[in-house]
Amino acid sequence: LFRENLPLAKKIAKEIERLTPLVLRKTGLEKIKIMNFCGSHEWTTTHYGIRAVLPPEIELIPGPGCPVCVTPSSDIENLINLAMEGYRIYVFGDGFKLPTVNHYKTGQISSLSHARALGADVRIVYSFADAIEDVKKDGKKSIFFGMGFETTAPSYAVLFATQKIPKNLMFYSSIKLTAPAAEYAVQVHKEKKRVPVSGVIGPGHVSTIIGAMSWDFFPEKYGIPAVVSGFEPIDVLTGVMIILKNLYTGNITFTDLEYIRVAKREGNLFAKAKINDVFDVVDAIWRGIGTIPKSGLDLNDKFKEYNARLLVNEKPWDYDLPPGCRCNEVTLGLAYPTDCPLFMKACTPARPWGPCMVSMEGACAVWARFGSSE
Numbered sequence: 001l002f003r004e005n006l007p008l009a010k011k012i013a014k015e016i017e018r019l020t021p022l023v024l025r026k027t028g029l030e031k032i033k034i035m036n037f038c039g040s041h042e043w044t045t046t047h048y049g050i051r052a053v054l055p056p057e058i059e060l061i062p063g064p065g066c067p068v069c070v071t072p073s074s075d076i077e078n079l080i081n082l083a084m085e086g087y088r089i090y091v092f093g094d095g096f097k098l099p100t101v102n103h104y105k106t107g108q109i110s111s112l113s114h115a116r117a118l119g120a121d122v123r124i125v126y127s128f129a130d131a132i133e134d135v136k137k138d139g140k141k142s143i144f145f146g147m148g149f150e151t152t153a154p155s156y157a158v159l160f161a162t163q164k165i166p167k168n169l170m171f172y173s174s175i176k177l178t179a180p181a182a183e184y185a186v187q188v189h190k191e192k193k194r195v196p197v198s199g200v201i202g203p204g205h206v207s208t209i210i211g212a213m214s215w216d217f218f219p220e221k222y223g224i225p226a227v228v229s230g231f232e233p234i235d236v237l238t239g240v241m242i243i244l245k246n247l248y249t250g251n252i253t254f255t256d257l258e259y260i261r262v263a264k265r266e267g268n269l270f271a272k273a274k275i276n277d278v279f280d281v282v283d284a285i286w287r288g289i290g291t292i293p294k295s296g297l298d299l300n301d302k303f304k305e306y307n308a309r310l311l312v313n314e315k316p317w318d319y320d321l322p323p324g325c326r327c328n329e330v331t332l333g334l335a336y337p338t339d340c341p342l343f344m345k346a347c348t349p350a351r352p353w354g355p356c357m358v359s360m361e362g363a364c365a366v367w368a369r370f371g372s373s374e
């Protein structure tokens, strides 16, 4: 893609090179740290070597935008227990392999795939709709493991709104909201007295649902430019250029929308209405991080007969990463995957030790496949 758009890529890279010293002089910073929230942006950045094109003073850090990486160990343990009690569990492929932490602490069953090996009925599906079709074939009590961000939530909500969910299929919500986590990550850099985050590249797919305006709190509250970008390498480069321009001109009033071909400022009003009809905003646990207020979705009272979370005793968060894993720092942009001593040693895509190595959206899995792109 860079080759096809080489003249444009060169033009943008040149503009980034011109703007960088101007921004450094204006802000007095030694580095310009830009967080690309989304796992797919990290994939593009690393796969296409974007860090190698940027001046060394620009630090492009990954953010918490990988739903598999941040699904708490307690959710996996709850579902393993329900599977061993006789419920059939429907899960996406990534969730199937996700390791729990209690396996390392107490030798318990390590994942839903392990539970299946021990005889539990765990089935991989591509969607909630697939689970609905499958569960109709018999009357077995079943649970769908609903993971994901706001991008996935409408596909669940629309099916609940049709009221055609079979009575023997319950829903375990582990849906996370992106904006509170992005805000949390930016604040952590401040609290830990790290180089502050100077700009945020907002997730393109999520923003098609929630709208670019959902990121306006960065410019409004923190004076940090935000831009919603697409997933081609040119999109990411353009996002960096827009952030630099805004830092230099001081024009930091609302979120820029680079992904104009798909996303809108107000988002998808129909999808947002369906989410509001079916889900309540709740506090949610992010793996390795803890509870972030108002950062998750759970079924509202209208659908409580389907709510599989009501079958389990919710426990307060306990540190839930395996020994030595630095996934919490990686998802908050405080460390790169290569800073972890287990990277590509005890932890590889074939045998993931920590959650950031499981999914193709996890920064560790991306770096394992494509290098750091520097």
Ligand code: SF4
Binding pocket: 324, 325, 326, 327, 330, 337, 340, 341, 342, 343, 344, 347, 348, 352, 353, 354, 355, 356, 357, 364
């Ligand atoms: Fe965790 Fe593996 Fe990444 Fe290390 S390399 S932070 S163990 S996922």
